[in-house]
Amino acid sequence: MPTLGADMQAGTLVEWRKQAGDRVARGEIIAEVETDKGLIEIEVFTPGVIERLLVAPGEQVPVGTVLAIIREDGTSAETGAAEQSTTSAVVAPAPVSTAAQAIPPAVAPPPTAALPVAGTRVRVSPAARARAAELGIDLSTVVGGGPRGVIEREDVERTAAVGEGRAGAAPAGAPPETATSERQTRMRQTIAAAMARSKREIPHYYLAQTIDMQRVTAWLGDANARRPVTERLLAGILLIKAVALALREVPELNGTWSEEGARLRSDVHVGVAIGLRQGGVVVPALHDVDRRTVDDLMQGFRDLVTRARRGSLRSSELSESTITVTSLGEQGVETVFGVIYPPQLAIVGFGKIVERPWVVAGQVVVRPVVTATLAADHRVTDGHRGGLFLAAIDRLLQTPERL
Amino acid sequence: MTRDEMQATILRVLGEIAPEADFARLDPQVSFRDQLDLDSMDVLNFVIGLHTAFGVDIPEADYAKLATLEGCLEYLQVPCAAART
Numbered sequence: 001m002p003t004l005g006a007d008m009q010a011g012t013l014v015e016w017r018k019q020a021g022d023r024v025a026r027g028e029i030i031a032e033v034e035t036d037k038g039l040i041e042i043e044v045f046t047p048g049v050i051e052r053l054l055v056a057p058g059e060q061v062p063v064g065t066v067l068a069i070i071r072e073d074g075t076s077a078e079t080g081a082a083e084q085s086t087t088s089a090v091v092a093p094a095p096v097s098t099a100a101q102a103i104p105p106a107v108a109p110p111p112t113a114a115l116p117v118a119g120t121r122v123r124v125s126p127a128a129r130a131r132a133a134e135l136g137i138d139l140s141t142v143v144g145g146g147p148r149g150v151i152e153r154e155d156v157e158r159t160a161a162v163g164e165g166r167a168g169a170a171p172a173g174a175p176p177e178t179a180t181s182e183r184q185t186r187m188r189q190t191i192a193a194a195m196a197r198s199k200r201e202i203p204h205y206y207l208a209q210t211i212d213m214q215r216v217t218a219w220l221g222d223a224n225a226r227r228p229v230t231e232r233l234l235a236g237i238l239l240i241k242a243v244a245l246a247l248r249e250v251p252e253l254n255g256t257w258s259e260e261g262a263r264l265r266s267d268v269h270v271g272v273a274i275g276l277r278q279g280g281v282v283v284p285a286l287h288d289v290d291r292r293t294v295d296d297l298m299q300g301f302r303d304l305v306t307r308a309r310r311g312s313l314r315s316s317e318l319s320e321s322t323i324t325v326t327s328l329g330e331q332g333v334e335t336v337f338g339v340i341y342p343p344q345l346a347i348v349g350f351g352k353i354v355e356r357p358w359v360v361a362g363q364v365v366v367r368p369v370v371t372a373t374l375a376a377d378h379r380v381t382d383g384h385r386g387g388l389f390l391a392a393i394d395r396l397l398q399t400p401e402r403l
Numbered sequence: 404m405t406r407d408e409m410q411a412t413i414l415r416v417l418g419e420i421a422p423e424a425d426f427a428r429l430d431p432q433v434s435f436r437d438q439l440d441l442d443s444m445d446v447l448n449f450v451i452g453l454h455t456a457f458g459v460d461i462p463e464a465d466y467a468k469l470a471t472l473e474g475c476l477e478y479l480q481v482p483c484a485a486a487r488t
Contacts, residue, residue: 224463229454232463234443277440278423305444310422330442 001033001055003063004040004318009190011035012060013067022050024070029314031067041314048072127153154196180278187280198342202257203378208335209390211397213353213368219400235353236327237298239370239393241403243325243348244268244289246392252381253346253374253389254322262345262380271321271341272301274308282308283324283341284317294403329353329370338375346376346386348393404483406476413475416452420445431472457482 001011011033018030024044031042048070055067124132124139128151132139135156142151198204216238224232247254247268255264268290271283284304289297307313324341329352336349351371358367372393374386396403404412414426421439435441441449450461450469459482461469468478 221463229447229451229461232447234447236443275442277421302444302448306448309420 001061001063001065001067002042002315002319004035004313004315009186010060010062011040013055013057014039015057016053018050020050020052024048024050027316033315039312040318041312042067043315044070046070046072124151125153128156131156155193184279191280194342195339198340202340202342204340204375205378205383205386206337206373206375207383207386207390208371208373209387209394210356210369210371211394212358213370213397216397216400217353217368231295231298233294233298234301236350237294237301238397238400238403239327239350239372240270240272240286240289240301240325241294241297242393242396243323244270245396245403246389247323248290249392250381250385250389252385253376255345256322256343257345257377257379258343262377265322267322269320269322271324271344272304273324273326274305276309282313282318283321284308284313285319285321287316287320323348325350327351335371336373338373340375340377345380346374349373349375406480409476409479409483410472412456413453413472413479416449416456419452420448429472431476434470435472436470453479 004011012035014032014034016031018024018028024030024047026044026047028044029041030044030050033040033042051069051071053068055061055065061067128142129139131137131153132142137156139151139156142155213235216235220233220235220238227233251264251266252262254268255262257263267288269285269287270289271285273281273283275281284307286297286300286304292300304313304317321341321344323344324338324347326336326338326347327350328336329350332352334351334354336351338347338349340347349372351373353368353370355366356369357364358369359365360367372390374390376386414429417424417435417439418426421441424439429438435449436446439445446466450466453459453469453475454461457479459479465478469475
Protein backbone atom coordinates (compact mmCIF):
# COMPACT_ATOMS: atom_id res chain seq x y z
CA MET A 1 0.00 0.00 0.00
CA PRO A 2 1.79 3.13 -1.13
CA THR A 3 1.72 6.29 0.91
CA LEU A 4 -0.15 8.73 -1.26
CA GLY A 5 0.89 12.00 0.25
CA ALA A 6 1.53 13.26 3.72
CA ASP A 7 -1.92 12.55 4.99
CA MET A 8 -2.59 8.90 4.36
CA GLN A 9 -2.43 6.07 6.88
CA ALA A 10 -4.22 3.13 5.33
CA GLY A 11 -6.20 2.08 2.31
CA THR A 12 -8.81 -0.51 1.39
CA LEU A 13 -8.24 -2.63 -1.68
CA VAL A 14 -11.37 -2.31 -3.79
CA GLU A 15 -10.52 -4.23 -6.91
CA TRP A 16 -7.66 -5.94 -8.68
CA ARG A 17 -7.46 -4.87 -12.32
CA LYS A 18 -4.89 -7.61 -13.02
CA GLN A 19 -4.60 -11.22 -11.96
CA ALA A 20 -1.73 -13.54 -11.05
CA GLY A 21 0.08 -14.51 -14.24
CA ASP A 22 -0.73 -11.24 -16.03
CA ARG A 23 2.10 -9.26 -17.57
CA VAL A 24 2.24 -5.63 -16.48
CA ALA A 25 4.13 -2.66 -17.89
CA ARG A 26 5.49 0.31 -16.00
CA GLY A 27 2.72 2.82 -15.34
CA GLU A 28 -0.06 0.29 -15.88
CA ILE A 29 -2.88 0.35 -13.36
CA ILE A 30 -2.96 -2.79 -11.30
CA ALA A 31 -5.54 -2.06 -8.59
CA GLU A 32 -8.01 0.40 -7.18
CA VAL A 33 -7.73 1.48 -3.57
CA GLU A 34 -10.16 3.42 -1.42
CA THR A 35 -8.52 6.09 0.75
CA ASP A 36 -9.48 9.24 2.60
CA LYS A 37 -9.17 10.98 -0.75
CA GLY A 38 -11.48 8.69 -2.66
CA LEU A 39 -10.65 5.93 -5.11
CA ILE A 40 -7.00 5.90 -6.14
CA GLU A 41 -5.62 3.90 -9.05
CA ILE A 42 -2.40 2.11 -8.13
CA GLU A 43 0.24 2.00 -10.82
CA VAL A 44 3.04 -0.49 -11.39
CA PHE A 45 6.62 0.77 -11.20
CA THR A 46 8.37 -2.42 -12.24
CA PRO A 47 7.47 -4.27 -15.44
CA GLY A 48 7.12 -8.02 -15.14
CA VAL A 49 4.65 -10.78 -14.44
CA ILE A 50 2.38 -10.81 -11.42
CA GLU A 51 3.30 -13.75 -9.29
CA ARG A 52 0.90 -13.38 -6.41
CA LEU A 53 -1.79 -11.04 -5.16
CA LEU A 54 -1.48 -10.80 -1.39
CA VAL A 55 -4.44 -8.67 -0.36
CA ALA A 56 -8.06 -9.52 -1.04
CA PRO A 57 -10.67 -6.99 -2.21
CA GLY A 58 -12.37 -5.40 0.79
CA GLU A 59 -9.32 -5.68 3.03
CA GLN A 60 -8.05 -2.52 4.71
CA VAL A 61 -4.29 -2.46 5.15
CA PRO A 62 -1.85 0.13 6.49
CA VAL A 63 0.56 2.08 4.36
CA GLY A 64 3.59 -0.07 3.66
CA THR A 65 1.78 -3.39 3.32
CA VAL A 66 2.87 -5.40 0.28
CA LEU A 67 -0.10 -5.79 -2.04
CA ALA A 68 1.35 -8.11 -4.66
CA ILE A 69 4.57 -9.70 -5.86
CA ILE A 70 5.74 -9.00 -9.39
CA ARG A 71 8.43 -11.13 -10.96
CA GLU A 72 10.68 -8.80 -12.85
CA ASP A 73 11.44 -9.55 -16.49
CA GLY A 74 14.50 -11.72 -17.01
CA THR A 75 14.21 -13.66 -13.77
CA SER A 76 12.84 -17.13 -13.25
CA ALA A 77 10.51 -18.40 -10.60
CA GLU A 78 12.36 -19.59 -7.55
CA THR A 79 11.49 -20.19 -4.01
CA GLY A 80 12.60 -19.22 -0.56
CA ALA A 81 15.18 -16.55 -0.02
CA ALA A 82 15.97 -16.25 -3.71
CA GLU A 83 12.48 -15.00 -4.31
CA GLN A 84 13.27 -11.90 -2.35
CA SER A 85 15.95 -10.88 -4.79
CA THR A 86 14.20 -11.73 -8.02
CA THR A 87 10.82 -10.24 -7.36
CA SER A 88 9.68 -6.79 -6.48
CA ALA A 89 6.73 -5.86 -4.43
CA VAL A 90 4.09 -3.62 -5.95
CA VAL A 91 4.80 -1.46 -2.98
CA ALA A 92 7.98 -1.75 -0.98
CA PRO A 93 7.26 -2.80 2.57
CA ALA A 94 7.45 0.24 4.77
CA PRO A 95 6.38 -0.55 8.29
CA VAL A 96 4.56 2.57 9.24
CA SER A 97 6.40 3.33 12.43
CA THR A 98 9.72 3.43 10.58
CA ALA A 99 8.40 4.67 7.26
CA ALA A 100 10.71 7.64 6.95
CA GLN A 101 13.75 5.67 5.90
CA ALA A 102 11.93 2.91 4.02
CA ILE A 103 10.04 4.98 1.49
CA PRO A 104 11.61 6.77 -1.44
CA PRO A 105 12.67 10.28 -0.43
CA ALA A 106 10.42 11.83 -3.08
CA VAL A 107 7.40 10.44 -1.32
CA ALA A 108 5.97 12.43 1.52
CA PRO A 109 6.78 10.62 4.74
CA PRO A 110 3.47 10.15 6.44
CA PRO A 111 3.45 12.47 9.43
CA THR A 112 0.41 10.62 10.64
CA ALA A 113 2.02 7.27 10.17
CA ALA A 114 1.68 5.95 13.68
CA LEU A 115 -1.41 4.06 12.70
CA PRO A 116 -1.38 1.13 15.03
CA VAL A 117 -0.70 -2.08 13.21
CA ALA A 118 -0.15 -5.52 14.56
CA GLY A 119 3.55 -6.22 14.57
CA THR A 120 4.70 -2.63 14.39
CA ARG A 121 5.73 -0.49 17.31
CA VAL A 122 3.73 2.63 17.98
CA ARG A 123 5.90 5.36 19.43
CA VAL A 124 4.35 7.50 22.12
CA SER A 125 5.80 10.39 24.07
CA PRO A 126 5.63 10.04 27.87
CA ALA A 127 3.40 13.13 28.12
CA ALA A 128 1.03 11.62 25.58
CA ARG A 129 0.91 8.32 27.43
CA ALA A 130 0.06 10.09 30.69
CA ARG A 131 -2.58 12.26 29.04
CA ALA A 132 -4.16 9.22 27.34
CA ALA A 133 -4.44 7.47 30.69
CA GLU A 134 -5.98 10.61 32.17
CA LEU A 135 -8.57 10.95 29.42
CA GLY A 136 -9.22 7.24 29.07
CA ILE A 137 -8.10 7.24 25.44
CA ASP A 138 -6.97 4.01 23.83
CA LEU A 139 -3.59 4.84 22.23
CA SER A 140 -4.30 2.45 19.39
CA THR A 141 -6.97 4.90 18.20
CA VAL A 142 -4.63 7.89 18.14
CA VAL A 143 -2.92 9.13 14.97
CA GLY A 144 0.59 10.38 15.66
CA GLY A 145 1.46 13.80 14.29
CA GLY A 146 4.97 14.09 15.67
CA PRO A 147 8.28 13.43 13.93
CA ARG A 148 8.21 9.96 12.35
CA GLY A 149 4.66 9.54 13.49
CA VAL A 150 5.31 9.70 17.21
CA ILE A 151 2.11 10.19 19.18
CA GLU A 152 2.31 13.40 21.15
CA ARG A 153 0.18 14.93 23.88
CA GLU A 154 -1.72 17.14 21.40
CA ASP A 155 -2.57 14.10 19.23
CA VAL A 156 -4.19 12.45 22.24
CA GLU A 157 -6.14 15.62 23.04
CA ARG A 158 -7.26 15.97 19.43
CA THR A 159 -8.53 12.40 19.42
CA ALA A 160 -10.39 13.05 22.66
CA ALA A 161 -11.91 16.23 21.21
CA VAL A 162 -13.03 14.45 18.04
CA GLY A 163 -14.62 11.74 20.15
CA GLU A 164 -16.57 14.32 22.15
CA GLY A 165 -17.59 16.18 19.01
CA ARG A 166 -19.01 13.05 17.49
CA ALA A 167 -20.83 12.06 20.63
CA GLY A 168 -22.23 15.57 21.01
CA ALA A 169 -23.35 15.87 17.41
CA ALA A 170 -25.13 12.56 17.18
CA PRO A 171 -28.54 12.50 18.79
CA ALA A 172 -29.68 9.28 20.41
CA GLY A 173 -30.84 6.81 17.83
CA ALA A 174 -29.18 8.69 14.98
CA PRO A 175 -27.89 6.53 12.14
CA PRO A 176 -24.16 5.88 12.15
CA GLU A 177 -22.00 8.30 10.23
CA THR A 178 -21.89 7.63 6.54
CA ALA A 179 -18.70 6.45 4.91
CA THR A 180 -18.35 9.87 3.29
CA SER A 181 -18.51 11.83 6.52
CA GLU A 182 -16.13 9.39 8.20
CA ARG A 183 -13.75 9.88 5.33
CA GLN A 184 -14.06 13.64 5.73
CA THR A 185 -13.32 13.38 9.42
CA ARG A 186 -10.25 11.29 8.69
CA MET A 187 -9.16 13.70 5.96
CA ARG A 188 -9.55 16.62 8.39
CA GLN A 189 -7.45 14.85 11.00
CA THR A 190 -4.73 13.92 8.59
CA ILE A 191 -4.57 17.39 7.01
CA ALA A 192 -4.34 18.75 10.55
CA ALA A 193 -1.42 16.44 11.32
CA ALA A 194 0.45 17.35 8.11
CA MET A 195 -0.07 21.07 8.55
CA ALA A 196 0.78 20.99 12.27
CA ARG A 197 3.98 19.16 11.43
CA SER A 198 4.77 21.76 8.77
CA LYS A 199 4.26 24.67 11.14
CA ARG A 200 6.21 22.92 13.91
CA GLU A 201 9.20 21.74 11.89
CA ILE A 202 9.59 24.02 8.90
CA PRO A 203 10.88 27.55 9.49
CA HIS A 204 8.81 29.35 6.88
CA TYR A 205 9.64 32.70 5.37
CA TYR A 206 7.10 34.59 3.26
CA LEU A 207 7.43 36.89 0.26
CA ALA A 208 4.89 38.55 -2.02
CA GLN A 209 5.13 40.27 -5.37
CA THR A 210 2.42 41.97 -7.41
CA ILE A 211 2.66 41.07 -11.08
CA ASP A 212 1.25 42.96 -14.06
CA MET A 213 -0.98 40.52 -15.95
CA GLN A 214 -1.84 42.77 -18.90
CA ARG A 215 0.16 40.74 -21.40
CA VAL A 216 -1.11 37.41 -20.06
CA THR A 217 -4.79 38.38 -20.20
CA ALA A 218 -4.44 39.97 -23.65
CA TRP A 219 -2.57 36.96 -25.04
CA LEU A 220 -5.04 34.55 -23.44
CA GLY A 221 -8.10 36.43 -24.75
CA ASP A 222 -6.67 36.43 -28.24
CA ALA A 223 -5.60 32.77 -28.12
CA ASN A 224 -8.93 31.57 -26.72
CA ALA A 225 -10.93 33.56 -29.30
CA ARG A 226 -9.23 31.49 -32.00
CA ARG A 227 -9.64 28.15 -30.26
CA PRO A 228 -12.56 25.73 -30.03
CA VAL A 229 -13.96 25.54 -26.50
CA THR A 230 -12.30 22.19 -25.85
CA GLU A 231 -8.84 23.68 -26.40
CA ARG A 232 -9.13 26.91 -24.44
CA LEU A 233 -6.65 27.80 -21.73
CA LEU A 234 -7.06 29.19 -18.22
CA ALA A 235 -4.72 31.82 -16.79
CA GLY A 236 -3.90 29.36 -14.01
CA ILE A 237 -2.04 27.04 -16.37
CA LEU A 238 0.24 29.88 -17.48
CA LEU A 239 0.98 30.65 -13.83
CA ILE A 240 1.85 27.01 -13.14
CA LYS A 241 4.12 26.86 -16.21
CA ALA A 242 5.84 30.11 -15.18
CA VAL A 243 6.51 28.64 -11.71
CA ALA A 244 8.08 25.53 -13.26
CA LEU A 245 10.33 27.55 -15.57
CA ALA A 246 11.34 29.89 -12.74
CA LEU A 247 12.46 26.83 -10.76
CA ARG A 248 15.14 26.23 -13.39
CA GLU A 249 16.64 29.53 -12.27
CA VAL A 250 16.21 28.89 -8.53
CA PRO A 251 16.29 25.09 -8.33
CA GLU A 252 16.80 24.96 -4.57
CA LEU A 253 13.06 25.52 -4.07
CA ASN A 254 12.26 22.29 -5.94
CA GLY A 255 12.59 19.08 -3.95
CA THR A 256 12.04 17.56 -0.55
CA TRP A 257 13.53 17.75 2.93
CA SER A 258 14.79 14.77 4.91
CA GLU A 259 16.98 14.31 7.95
CA GLU A 260 20.02 14.41 5.69
CA GLY A 261 18.98 17.82 4.40
CA ALA A 262 17.43 19.05 1.18
CA ARG A 263 17.17 16.67 -1.72
CA LEU A 264 16.82 18.82 -4.83
CA ARG A 265 15.10 17.43 -7.90
CA SER A 266 15.75 18.07 -11.55
CA ASP A 267 12.22 17.03 -12.51
CA VAL A 268 9.51 19.58 -11.75
CA HIS A 269 6.30 17.92 -10.59
CA VAL A 270 3.90 20.62 -9.47
CA GLY A 271 1.33 19.65 -6.87
CA VAL A 272 -1.82 21.62 -7.65
CA ALA A 273 -4.07 22.22 -4.67
CA ILE A 274 -7.66 21.31 -5.54
CA GLY A 275 -10.23 22.20 -2.93
CA LEU A 276 -13.07 19.71 -2.59
CA ARG A 277 -16.50 21.22 -2.22
CA GLN A 278 -17.46 18.64 0.40
CA GLY A 279 -14.48 19.86 2.42
CA GLY A 280 -10.80 19.02 2.36
CA VAL A 281 -8.17 19.43 -0.28
CA VAL A 282 -6.16 17.14 -2.52
CA VAL A 283 -2.83 18.05 -4.11
CA PRO A 284 -2.20 15.79 -7.09
CA ALA A 285 0.93 16.31 -9.19
CA LEU A 286 1.16 17.59 -12.72
CA HIS A 287 4.32 15.86 -13.92
CA ASP A 288 7.27 17.40 -15.79
CA VAL A 289 5.62 20.80 -16.01
CA ASP A 290 8.75 22.63 -17.20
CA ARG A 291 9.05 20.37 -20.24
CA ARG A 292 5.43 20.29 -21.45
CA THR A 293 3.49 22.72 -23.64
CA VAL A 294 0.73 24.78 -22.05
CA ASP A 295 -1.82 22.94 -24.21
CA ASP A 296 -0.63 19.58 -22.96
CA LEU A 297 -0.59 20.88 -19.37
CA MET A 298 -4.10 22.27 -19.74
CA GLN A 299 -5.44 18.89 -20.83
CA GLY A 300 -3.58 17.25 -17.95
CA PHE A 301 -4.89 19.81 -15.47
CA ARG A 302 -8.49 19.41 -16.67
CA ASP A 303 -8.18 15.68 -16.34
CA LEU A 304 -6.69 15.98 -12.82
CA VAL A 305 -9.45 18.30 -11.58
CA THR A 306 -12.16 16.09 -13.05
CA ARG A 307 -10.73 12.97 -11.45
CA ALA A 308 -10.03 14.72 -8.14
CA ARG A 309 -13.70 15.74 -7.96
CA ARG A 310 -14.77 12.22 -8.84
CA GLY A 311 -12.27 10.73 -6.41
CA SER A 312 -10.17 8.69 -8.84
CA LEU A 313 -6.60 9.91 -8.72
CA ARG A 314 -3.55 7.72 -9.39
CA SER A 315 -0.90 6.71 -6.89
CA SER A 316 1.96 8.51 -8.66
CA GLU A 317 -0.05 11.72 -8.72
CA LEU A 318 -0.35 11.77 -4.95
CA SER A 319 3.22 11.04 -4.01
CA GLU A 320 5.60 12.75 -6.39
CA SER A 321 5.11 16.52 -6.11
CA THR A 322 8.29 18.55 -5.74
CA ILE A 323 6.55 21.89 -5.04
CA THR A 324 2.95 23.03 -4.56
CA VAL A 325 0.98 25.76 -6.30
CA THR A 326 -2.27 26.96 -4.80
CA SER A 327 -4.64 29.46 -6.41
CA LEU A 328 -7.32 30.81 -4.14
CA GLY A 329 -8.51 33.73 -6.23
CA GLU A 330 -11.82 32.20 -7.30
CA GLN A 331 -13.81 33.91 -4.58
CA GLY A 332 -11.78 37.11 -4.41
CA VAL A 333 -8.78 36.29 -2.22
CA GLU A 334 -5.87 38.48 -3.31
CA THR A 335 -3.01 37.17 -1.17
CA VAL A 336 -2.28 33.59 -0.12
CA PHE A 337 -0.08 32.89 2.91
CA GLY A 338 0.85 29.28 2.18
CA VAL A 339 1.76 26.46 4.53
CA ILE A 340 4.41 24.19 3.02
CA TYR A 341 3.26 20.63 2.39
CA PRO A 342 5.89 18.41 4.03
CA PRO A 343 8.41 17.28 2.94
CA GLN A 344 8.42 19.85 0.13
CA LEU A 345 10.54 22.97 0.31
CA ALA A 346 8.13 25.63 -0.90
CA ILE A 347 4.56 26.55 -1.81
CA VAL A 348 3.58 29.25 -4.29
CA GLY A 349 0.25 31.04 -3.93
CA PHE A 350 -1.69 33.10 -6.43
CA GLY A 351 -4.66 35.33 -5.66
CA LYS A 352 -7.39 36.70 -7.88
CA ILE A 353 -6.45 38.66 -10.98
CA VAL A 354 -7.86 42.10 -10.19
CA GLU A 355 -7.79 45.49 -11.90
CA ARG A 356 -5.73 48.01 -9.97
CA PRO A 357 -4.13 51.41 -10.59
CA TRP A 358 -0.61 50.78 -11.89
CA VAL A 359 2.13 53.19 -12.81
CA VAL A 360 3.59 52.80 -16.30
CA ALA A 361 6.18 55.35 -17.45
CA GLY A 362 5.05 57.88 -14.88
CA GLN A 363 1.35 57.54 -15.76
CA VAL A 364 -1.30 55.88 -13.63
CA VAL A 365 -3.16 53.30 -15.71
CA VAL A 366 -5.57 50.46 -14.92
CA ARG A 367 -3.96 47.03 -15.14
CA PRO A 368 -4.99 43.48 -14.26
CA VAL A 369 -2.57 42.33 -11.57
CA VAL A 370 -2.04 39.22 -9.49
CA THR A 371 -0.25 38.81 -6.17
CA ALA A 372 2.19 35.90 -6.23
CA THR A 373 3.42 34.69 -2.85
CA LEU A 374 6.11 32.29 -1.78
CA ALA A 375 6.35 30.43 1.50
CA ALA A 376 9.69 28.63 1.59
CA ASP A 377 11.83 26.59 3.96
CA HIS A 378 14.49 28.80 5.55
CA ARG A 379 16.69 25.76 6.19
CA VAL A 380 17.24 25.54 2.44
CA THR A 381 16.88 29.04 0.99
CA ASP A 382 16.91 32.65 2.10
CA GLY A 383 14.70 35.55 1.16
CA HIS A 384 17.12 36.77 -1.47
CA ARG A 385 16.82 33.56 -3.52
CA GLY A 386 13.06 33.54 -2.94
CA GLY A 387 12.89 37.09 -4.24
CA LEU A 388 14.82 36.09 -7.37
CA PHE A 389 12.33 33.27 -7.90
CA LEU A 390 9.28 35.58 -7.73
CA ALA A 391 11.05 38.06 -10.01
CA ALA A 392 11.65 35.25 -12.51
CA ILE A 393 7.94 34.34 -12.44
CA ASP A 394 7.09 38.00 -13.11
CA ARG A 395 9.55 38.21 -16.00
CA LEU A 396 8.33 34.95 -17.56
CA LEU A 397 4.71 36.13 -17.43
CA GLN A 398 5.60 39.20 -19.50
CA THR A 399 6.18 36.95 -22.52
CA PRO A 400 3.24 34.54 -22.28
CA GLU A 401 3.67 33.39 -25.87
CA ARG A 402 6.97 31.79 -24.87
CA LEU A 403 5.60 29.81 -21.95
CA MET B 404 -35.90 20.20 -27.87
CA THR B 405 -38.52 21.59 -25.45
CA ARG B 406 -37.60 23.97 -22.64
CA ASP B 407 -38.00 21.12 -20.14
CA GLU B 408 -35.72 18.90 -22.18
CA MET B 409 -33.20 21.72 -22.44
CA GLN B 410 -33.29 22.22 -18.67
CA ALA B 411 -32.84 18.52 -18.04
CA THR B 412 -29.83 18.45 -20.36
CA ILE B 413 -28.26 21.52 -18.73
CA LEU B 414 -28.67 19.98 -15.28
CA ARG B 415 -27.25 16.69 -16.47
CA VAL B 416 -24.12 18.50 -17.71
CA LEU B 417 -23.92 20.40 -14.43
CA GLY B 418 -24.37 17.17 -12.48
CA GLU B 419 -21.25 15.73 -14.10
CA ILE B 420 -19.25 18.72 -12.83
CA ALA B 421 -20.80 19.02 -9.39
CA PRO B 422 -22.10 15.52 -8.61
CA GLU B 423 -22.71 16.44 -4.98
CA ALA B 424 -25.06 19.34 -5.83
CA ASP B 425 -28.74 19.32 -4.88
CA PHE B 426 -30.56 20.73 -7.90
CA ALA B 427 -33.96 20.68 -6.19
CA ARG B 428 -32.92 23.86 -4.39
CA LEU B 429 -31.24 25.55 -7.35
CA ASP B 430 -32.41 29.13 -7.88
CA PRO B 431 -32.63 29.64 -11.69
CA GLN B 432 -31.76 33.33 -11.35
CA VAL B 433 -28.71 33.05 -9.12
CA SER B 434 -25.32 32.17 -10.58
CA PHE B 435 -24.17 28.55 -10.48
CA ARG B 436 -20.79 29.78 -9.23
CA ASP B 437 -22.37 31.28 -6.12
CA GLN B 438 -24.78 28.45 -5.46
CA LEU B 439 -22.54 25.50 -6.22
CA ASP B 440 -19.09 26.93 -5.43
CA LEU B 441 -17.79 26.37 -8.96
CA ASP B 442 -14.30 27.50 -9.99
CA SER B 443 -12.89 28.52 -13.37
CA MET B 444 -12.14 24.92 -14.34
CA ASP B 445 -15.68 23.84 -13.45
CA VAL B 446 -17.07 26.70 -15.57
CA LEU B 447 -14.87 25.70 -18.50
CA ASN B 448 -15.94 22.07 -18.17
CA PHE B 449 -19.57 23.18 -17.98
CA VAL B 450 -19.22 25.18 -21.22
CA ILE B 451 -17.50 22.23 -22.90
CA GLY B 452 -20.36 20.02 -21.70
CA LEU B 453 -22.97 22.39 -23.16
CA HIS B 454 -21.01 22.60 -26.40
CA THR B 455 -21.05 18.81 -26.67
CA ALA B 456 -24.67 18.35 -25.60
CA PHE B 457 -26.19 21.12 -27.71
CA GLY B 458 -23.69 21.23 -30.56
CA VAL B 459 -23.20 24.98 -30.28
CA ASP B 460 -20.00 26.94 -30.39
CA ILE B 461 -19.71 29.23 -27.36
CA PRO B 462 -17.18 32.09 -27.53
CA GLU B 463 -15.37 32.94 -24.31
CA ALA B 464 -17.01 36.38 -24.30
CA ASP B 465 -20.40 34.66 -23.85
CA TYR B 466 -19.50 32.70 -20.71
CA ALA B 467 -21.13 35.36 -18.53
CA LYS B 468 -24.48 34.72 -20.24
CA LEU B 469 -24.33 31.11 -19.05
CA ALA B 470 -23.90 31.99 -15.39
CA THR B 471 -27.46 31.05 -14.34
CA LEU B 472 -29.97 28.39 -15.32
CA GLU B 473 -32.25 31.05 -16.83
CA GLY B 474 -29.32 32.54 -18.70
CA CYS B 475 -28.45 29.14 -20.15
CA LEU B 476 -32.04 28.49 -21.26
CA GLU B 477 -32.21 31.86 -22.96
CA TYR B 478 -28.80 31.54 -24.60
CA LEU B 479 -29.42 28.03 -25.90
CA GLN B 480 -33.01 28.70 -27.02
CA VAL B 481 -31.99 30.17 -30.35
CA PRO B 482 -29.70 27.36 -31.55
CA CYS B 483 -32.19 24.79 -30.25
CA ALA B 484 -35.07 26.47 -32.13
CA ALA B 485 -32.90 26.66 -35.26
CA ALA B 486 -32.20 22.95 -34.93
CA ARG B 487 -35.96 22.22 -34.85
CA THR B 488 -36.67 24.00 -38.16
